[in-house]
Amino acid sequence: MRRNVAGLVVVFVGAAVLQLAISDTYLRYVKPNMRWMLLAAGAILIVLAVADVLADTRKKPGEHHADDGHGHGHLLPRAAWMLVIPIFALLVVDPPALGADAAQRQSPVAAKPVAPKGNSFLAESSGSSAPVPLAVRDYAVWAVWEKESMKGRNFQLTGFVTPGKNGTWYVSRIGLTCCVADGTAFMVEARGQTAPPKNQWVTVTGEWAEPTKRADGDVAALTVTGVQNVTPPANQYE
Amino acid sequence: MSTPADSAEATGEQDSAATAADPAAPVGPPPAPATPPEPPEDKEPAGSSIAFTLTLVVLVALALFGRRIFSGLFTDDGVRTWATMFVGVTVQAMPFLVLGVLLSAALTAFVPASFFAKALPKHPALAVPVASASGVILPGCECASVPVSAALMNRGVTPAAAIAFLLSAPAINPVVLASTAVAFPGQPKVVVARLICSLAVSMVLGWLWLLTGKGSSWLKMPKNRHADGTAKLEVFRSSMLHDFLHAGGFLVVGAAAAATLNVVVPREWLDHVASNLLLSVLVLGVLAVLLAICSEADAFVAASLTQFSLTARLAFMVVGPVVDVKLIALQTGTFGPKFAVRFAPATFVVAILFSLLVGWWLL
Numbered sequence: 001m002r003r004n005v006a007g008l009v010v011v012f013v014g015a016a017v018l019q020l021a022i023s024d025t026y027l028r029y030v031k032p033n034m035r036w037m038l039l040a041a042g043a044i045l046i047v048l049a050v051a052d053v054l055a056d057t058r059k060k061p062g063e064h065h066a067d068d069g070h071g072h073g074h075l076l077p078r079a080a081w082m083l084v085i086p087i088f089a090l091l092v093v094d095p096p097a098l099g100a101d102a103a104q105r106q107s108p109v110a111a112k113p114v115a116p117k118g119n120s121f122l123a124e125s126s127g128s129s130a131p132v133p134l135a136v137r138d139y140a141v142w143a144v145w146e147k148e149s150m151k152g153r154n155f156q157l158t159g160f161v162t163p164g165k166n167g168t169w170y171v172s173r174i175g176l177t178c179c180v181a182d183g184t185a186f187m188v189e190a191r192g193q194t195a196p197p198k199n200q201w202v203t204v205t206g207e208w209a210e211p212t213k214r215a216d217g218d219v220a221a222l223t224v225t226g227v228q229n230v231t232p233p234a235n236q237y238e
Numbered sequence: 239m240s241t242p243a244d245s246a247e248a249t250g251e252q253d254s255a256a257t258a259a260d261p262a263a264p265v266g267p268p269p270a271p272a273t274p275p276e277p278p279e280d281k282e283p284a285g286s287s288i289a290f291t292l293t294l295v296v297l298v299a300l301a302l303f304g305r306r307i308f309s310g311l312f313t314d315d316g317v318r319t320w321a322t323m324f325v326g327v328t329v330q331a332m333p334f335l336v337l338g339v340l341l342s343a344a345l346t347a348f349v350p351a352s353f354f355a356k357a358l359p360k361h362p363a364l365a366v367p368v369a370s371a372s373g374v375i376l377p378g379c380e381c382a383s384v385p386v387s388a389a390l391m392n393r394g395v396t397p398a399a400a401i402a403f404l405l406s407a408p409a410i411n412p413v414v415l416a417s418t419a420v421a422f423p424g425q426p427k428v429v430v431a432r433l434i435c436s437l438a439v440s441m442v443l444g445w446l447w448l449l450t451g452k453g454s455s456w457l458k459m460p461k462n463r464h465a466d467g468t469a470k471l472e473v474f475r476s477s478m479l480h481d482f483l484h485a486g487g488f489l490v491v492g493a494a495a496a497a498t499l500n501v502v503v504p505r506e507w508l509d510h511v512a513s514n515l516l517l518s519v520l521v522l523g524v525l526a527v528l529l530a531i532c533s534e535a536d537a538f539v540a541a542s543l544t545q546f547s548l549t550a551r552l553a554f555m556v557v558g559p560v561v562d563v564k565l566i567a568l569q570t571g572t573f574g575p576k577f578a579v580r581f582a583p584a585t586f587v588v589a590i591l592f593s594l595l596v597g598w599w600l601l
Contacts, residue, residue: 004290006483012297013486017332029326037333044336045482052479055472076480079487079571086328086490087297092304093312095321102319105501111545177538180326181500182531184539 006076007053009083014045016087027235028097030179097236098183100162100199103172108187109217110140122149131156131205136173137186137238143208143220150208155222157188158203158230161196169195171204173238189221201232316501323497330532331381331489338382339485342389343478347470351394362396366444369399370437373406380408380533380559381489384568385481397457402444408533408559409436421537427600435556435596439589458574488571492564496530503528518550523590526558533559549597557589
């Protein structure tokens with residue numbers, strides 16, 4: 001790869017990373033706290049490429065015949081063309097945040113939490129029948145592992161629709177710890193309503209229901225009384 | 239994957255650049271060295287600007303009209319999930335790769351070779367544990383450690399010590415240990431086991447290199463680009479650009495492999511092997527290689543695999559930072575395919591053995 005073409009590719013990679021971080025698009029792929037690192041990386045790449053091309057053109061007339069051949073010749077690694085592929089994917093495929101397709105590849109069973117997150121606040125409002133808004137990942141775990149505090153209560157969950165087998169469907173969210181490669185699906189079986197279209201974002205309200213038994217564990221369930229279509233949040237992960 | 243061709247080409251171009259100055263020195267027939275260099279010099283500006291313009295036009299056209307030209311082609315759910323994984327792994331690794339090439343370029347340009355000679359014990363066998371322990375200071379994941387250890391070799395550090403550093407840095411730095419402690423609350427023994435196990439693996443492989451690899455030709459030594467009489471800033475800039483392009487290209491290959499395996503391997507088959515200790519350690523080891531999760535995040539994934547024993551999950555956390563598909567691609571690019579083909583299996587076996595041993599001892 002020629003040096004000025006390499007500079008061009010690096011500028012495009014840097015600009016793509018910057019653009020992701022400036023718009024909210026980066027939230028589809030990584031955690032919110034990666035933003036400043038992406039901004040820094042993009043800026044460094046652009047500065048590097050621009051400085052290199054400037055220095056290269058400035059010294060060319062003088063050193064034209066006196067190349068000391070110390071290895072920074074005009075050719076750079078051909079492997080660098082690979083860097084164009086993710087840019088192509090970003091510009092052309094415009095990959096969405098992980099949704100129902102990724103969730104369907106995983107088991108809906110909620111693993112027993114290593115460090116249970118307390119839900120004692122539920123007890124404080126035990127008198128009221130108003131639905132308590134919860135994160136899907138909390139409900140999916142508590143409905144199975146903290147049954148006693150959940151029984152007879154109403155909840156409100158927001159997530160996307162993942163169709164299951166035989167007309168069942170799940171309200172689901174993907175949880176990230178680092179990036180989409182470790183995305184874990186949290187799924188709550190919605191009972192009593194017909195399934196909205198795949199990947200539709202919904203807010204459902206309903207009462208806790210006895211978890212569904214499966215060979216590999218229990219799946220959280222909710223007897224749904226109300227389904228409302230909503231627009232997806234900026235950060236679709238939990 | 240055109241890996242061998244790529245690296246052959248990479249060495250080739252460096253060699254040709256290095257020999258370009260030589261023909262003038264010997265007392266050969268004068269016309270021979272004088273004529274060949276001329277045509278390329280005349281052609282170069284034209285060819286160079288054509289390639290530049292073409293690349294620019296294609297990239298800008300993609301940016302403006304890409305979605306319209308290819309609309310309807312990439313609508314399959316599986317393909318889109320794959321694309322999200324692929325872009326996600328690349329985007330996640332990019333800042334760490336930039337940090338890695340920045341550090342390695344700084345090492346190459348600004349730290350004199352004599353510094354490492356003084357800092358490390360003279361005897362290679364003693365330099366290995368010192369290098370392993372100094373892995374603590376590089377707060378990044380595995381993408382950053384490959385270019386940095388290449389720069390260490392470049393600066394005259396014995397390959398055994400650079401290998402020990404390469405393996406220990408992503409596994410035992412404070413960020414990774416802290417995230418392990420958070421992922422396994424109330425179980426500090428997991429953090430201790432991970433630290434001991436990763437240190438041991440890195441030292442054993444460093445010593446293994448001293449025993450078997452010394453003097454053999456299958457490690458492609460990174461070229462020393464630190465020519466005397468060149469401005470330090472110039473060395474810094476060109477080695478950073480070169481390292482980024484090289485490692486970045488191979489990172490993309492690794493990200494594509496990791497995305498493919500993430501989409502293809504159903505996580506449900508894990509449940510059937512969890513009961514057998516030996517099998518479960520092997521399976522989680524292989525899973526760590528295939529999923530290529532960043533070492534700063536793998537503890538959380540390991541913590542979520544609750545159907546497995548702690549020993550099997552320790553294997554997942556020990557193997558992940560030292561061998562995975564993304565890392566194999568990066569090492570192939572930096573140290574050559576002949577090295578990667580021996581190094582990755584050796585590392586895997588040693589990591590599995592030590593996980594069993596430390597797991598049996600501590601967990």
